[in-house]
Amino acid sequence: MSIQYDETGLAGSFGSFPKSFDYGAEEPEVQSPSSSDKPRILLMGLRRSGKSSIQKVVFHKMSPNETLFLESTNKIYKDDVSSTSFVQFQIWDFPGQVDFFDPTFDSEMIFKGTGALIFVIDAQDDYVEALSRLHLTVSRAFRVNPNINFEVFIHKVDGLSDDHKIETHRDIHQRANDDLADANLEKVHLSFYLTSIYDHSIFEAFSKVVQKLIPQLPTLENLLNIFISVSLTVLILMYTTSQTCMFLPDAEALFYFRLMQDGSGCAYDKESLATIKLNNTTVLYLKEVTKFLALVCILREESFERKGLIDYNFHCFRKAIHEIFEVGGVSSLLSEKRNSSLKFAALNGSIL
Ligand SMILES: Nc1nc2c(ncn2[C@@H]2O[C@H](COP(=O)(O)OP(=O)(O)OP(=O)(O)O)[C@@H](O)[C@H]2O)c(=O)[nH]1
Numbered sequence: 428m429s430i431q432y433d434e435t436g437l438a439g440s441f442g443s444f445p446k447s448f449d450y451g452a453e454e455p456e457v458q459s460p461s462s463s464d465k466p467r468i469l470l471m472g473l474r475r476s477g478k479s480s481i482q483k484v485v486f487h488k489m490s491p492n493e494t495l496f497l498e499s500t501n502k503i504y505k506d507d508v509s510s511t512s513f514v515q516f517q518i519w520d521f522p523g524q525v526d527f528f529d530p531t532f533d534s535e536m537i538f539k540g541t542g543a544l545i546f547v548i549d550a551q552d553d554y555v556e557a558l559s560r561l562h563l564t565v566s567r568a569f570r571v572n573p574n575i576n577f578e579v580f581i582h583k584v585d586g587l588s589d590d591h592k593i594e595t596h597r598d599i600h601q602r603a604n605d606d607l608a609d610a611n612l613e614k615v616h617l618s619f620y621l622t623s624i625y626d627h628s629i630f631e632a633f634s635k636v637v638q639k640l641i642p643q644l645p646t647l648e649n650l651l652n653i654f655i656s657v658s659l660t661v662l663i664l665m666y667t668t669s670q671t672c673m674f675l676p677d678a679e680a681l682f683y684f685r686l687m688q689d690g691s692g693c694a695y696d697k698e699s700l701a702t703i704k705l706n707n708t709t710v711l712y713l714k715e716v717t718k719f720l721a722l723v724c725i726l727r728e729e730s731f732e733r734k735g736l737i738d739y740n741f742h743c744f745r746k747a748i749h750e751i752f753e754v755g756g757v758s759s760l761l762s763e764k765r766n767s768s769l770k771f772a773a774l775n776g777s778i779l
Contacts, residue, residue, distance in 0.1 A: 467516065467518075468545060468636065468640075469519050470519065473524075474523025477494075477547055477549060478547050481624060481629055482506060486506065500522045504519070519537075527567055539571060539572055543575065543576040543640060544575050544576070550583050550595050554595075558599065578636050579603065596619060599619065600619050643751050650747050654724075700714050700715070709725050711723065711725050712725075714741055
């Protein structure tokens with residue numbers, strides 16, 4: 428079989444090509460859960476810490492420079508990201524100064540249905556007040572719902588030297604945990620991330636927050652591992668149209684694609700497929716999985732000579748993804764019963 432390459436380069440390489448295989452009826456679209464089932468992520472922190480900027484840059488493709496003109500948020504802004512993300516969730520952006528003692532602030536209602544609480548701290552500012560606010564917020568929320576994931580974004584680190592970043596991270600980590608220990612709340616776990624809207628760190632941090640809320644994640648990782656082992660791929664990753672979520676067996680290897688937009692909207696659709704020769708030994712292969720998700724593999728050139736098998740395995744993989752997200756996902760696709768319908772093929776021809 429001859430190998431055909433699209434040599435247009437990585438950045439602008441995304442386009443529509445005819446499918447090389449016809450596997451019969453299309454799989455149905457992944458169904459959306461009702462809004463009450465969607466995990467909720469809260470964005471909290473002092474005024475001007477950068478909450479709205481994060482939400483606009485990550486989910487609405489706002490350029491970082493435009494955030495300079497964002498107005499202060501005065502009430503809770505609820506953003507349903509279902510239409511731009513494979514993973515369905517809501518983000519609630521809070522105004523800077525939430526008054527927990529205000530009778531109109533309904534902690535029960537707000538924290539009960541929350542999956543993750545992101546607390547944003549401006550690392551370029553004096554963060555003493557932010558730390559006491561973090562403590563108040565976390566202790567309140569934990570009392571209502573101990574299952575919330577508490578995520579602390581040490582934000583705007585683009586203005587800090589590398590040494591200063593490390594020292595700020597250490598200091599905030601230490602003080603926040605000391606405050607919890609003093610209040611007998613050692614069991615509360617805080618995760619810390621160094622973030623900035625001016626580089627990929629904010630996408631990476633948000634991606635990690637969202638991944639923790641996906642019950643199907645272990646199953647997805649298993650599927651990717653099977654795909655890697657049978658297709659002899661060097662690296663594999665998935666990305667979403669909103670760039671917010673990736674499933675990476677090899678977490679060291681992060682890189683990002685941005686979907687090309689044209690006048691008529693998004694260039695990405697069911698037919699999307701790209702094959703790019705990266706160097707003399709590796710080929711990048713990208714294919715649509717769902718409306719919001721693509722599979723990207725880096726293959727050794729010799730593996731790509733058996734492209735039919737890779738396409739077949741991709742078909743199995745896509746079918747499985749559709750199944751777990753339709754069924755609600757928590758039941759494992761890799762249980763014995765379901766495994767019988769999932770038959771990947773190894774490159775030596777054996778069926779797994
Ligand atoms: N240098 C730098 N500035 C940032 C970053 N993120 C946000 N900002 C700036 O911080 C300022 C405040 O950002 P907002 O997103 O409005 O902050 P907020 O927390 O939503 O503010 P309130 O609505 O008042 O609570 C803006 O001028 C942003 O441009 C960042 O990562 N680095």
